Amino acid sequence: MSILDEFNAAVVQRPRLGIFGWQQNYLLIGLPLMQALSQSQFRAVLAHELGHLSGNHSRFAGWIYRLGITWYQILERLQREQGGSSFIFDGFFNWYAPFFNAYSFVLAPMDEYEADRCAAELAGVKNAAEALINVEVKARFLESSFWPDVFKQVQHQIAPPATTYTRMFTALQTAGNSEFATKWLQQSLAEKTNNADTHPCLSERLTALGYSQANQQKITLPPPVKTSAAQQLLGDVLNELTAEFNNNWKQANDTPWRQRYAYVQESLQKLQSLEQKAQKQTLSDEESWNRACWTLEFKGQEVAILLFKEILATQPSHAAANYTIGQILLQKDDSTGIDYVEKAMEKESDYVIDGCQLVSYFLNKNEKKKKQRHIITGHKNTTKRYCLPEKIALL
Structure with a gap:
């Protein structure tokens, strides 16, 4: 044993x-x-x-x-x-x-x-x-x-x-x-x-x-x-094992933890600079995207979703922003996230498989397995219609 x-x-x-x-x-x-x-x-x-x-x-x-x-x-x-x-x-x-x-x-x-x-x-x-x-x-x-x-x-x-x-x-x-x-x-x-x-x-x-x-x-x-x-x-062995596991975990994670810490500090500084810049002037598309992503990573979904929606206000076809908002909303059990995921899949085929799995999981989790939702997506100039959460075979 x-x-x-x-x-x-x-x-x-x-x-x-x-x-x-x-x-x-x-x-x-x-x-x-x-x-x-x-x-x-x-x-x-x-x-x-x-x-x-x-x-x-x-x-x-x-x-x-x-x-x-x-x-x-x-x-x-x-x-x-x-x-x-x-x-x-x-x-x-x-x-x-x-x-x-x-x-x-x-x-x-x-x-x-x-x-x-x-x-x-x-x-x-x-x-x-x-x-x-x-x-x-x-x-x-x-x-x-x-x-x-x-x-x-x-x-x-x-x-x-x-x-x-x-x-x-x-x-x-x-x-x-x-x-x-x-x-x-x-x-x-x-x-x-x-x-x-x-x-x-x-x-x-x-x-x-x-x-x-x-x-x-x-x-x-x-x-x-x-x-x-x-x-x-x-008995007393529990304390010995706990100390051993504490030490092993600390040693195993020391290098990746320090690398992550360096990345976090650098990203937070960049985020702070972008936030200060946004108060004075309009950010570029790349800067707006980085600001939204870092906000999501370090400050949470509630604040970040507003920034992603700001991106969509000027770039409604932005696939990554649509997909990210859809993902956040579905995690919150908000079915309106499906529309955002659909739009991302329509614009970029790279999101098709992950998007289908995401929506299928949401429907199954919410006991909507029998409810079919038709989604239209184009891939290589071919429009395909399929139903979730049936088995997906697109690409």
Whole structure:
């Protein structure tokens, strides 16, 4: 077993004899995950991971997974060799890899459901369900709140913080009770299973466990974690690991952090100069664009969107400004952002794929999957009409 600095848990099988098998099992546990869960919830996570190794279906799915890893390792080894020996196999791998992934993909969600059943049997349905909910909510906390706040410090701090994981572990124990926790839970419950992830969505996993099946509105946040699994199980080792992770993160981020700090200070000075110049005279198109982008980067969306709209007042066909405004509005759940994204796609084909994905995600997230919105875009003098969020194949 290995304890890592990631918000994750996994079980890995490595063949001692390559394609001939004789598997060696490794349990990988993320210390942040242990700090986010109670001991009972963490027990459910362990049961889930070990459940991947039990049962006939899991053994078969594990064999499929190992087979995929073996092929990947063969290709990687061939590509490292000199003389272009992998060129002979490129055609085969280019055909086989997507074919193999497509036919084995269906096994992955089934394996997750089986592992969830193992967790429920060994730790109880309530603990298994609460573990799933806490993982979803606190993962969103790390992604949308904690890490952005850490990296904002680069605007005024020349070196990376020395106690990042200490702060994280404290924050994780209260994240489930924050003012945003209910919103994060509802976002998780609203998501649907798609072919971009091997894990079924939260609502389907809770339903399969029999946890508040009928009505998602009855699913609420678990009680606060008063004592984490890490605190109960690791004792004094927890402080040693935390100090080690603090130091490792600081060292790994020292150089890029200082580079970012230099860039930020230079950009803020340029932004200040542009703001002073804008009070006295009209900025050039390039200066207006740089001012809007730096404002978005350092001062936030509310101020920046006004500057992007000023650009559109004189350049209504400015594709990048249209796309940026559309992106900001859709992030705020404002459907008027679709019109801006559409205009950007009409003016520049480079925005077509990203724009389609952005609008499709917005419609799916807001449960408008069945609502079709026709979009017209021109590419190489050809006008194509398609509907979102259907599968996109344009270029």
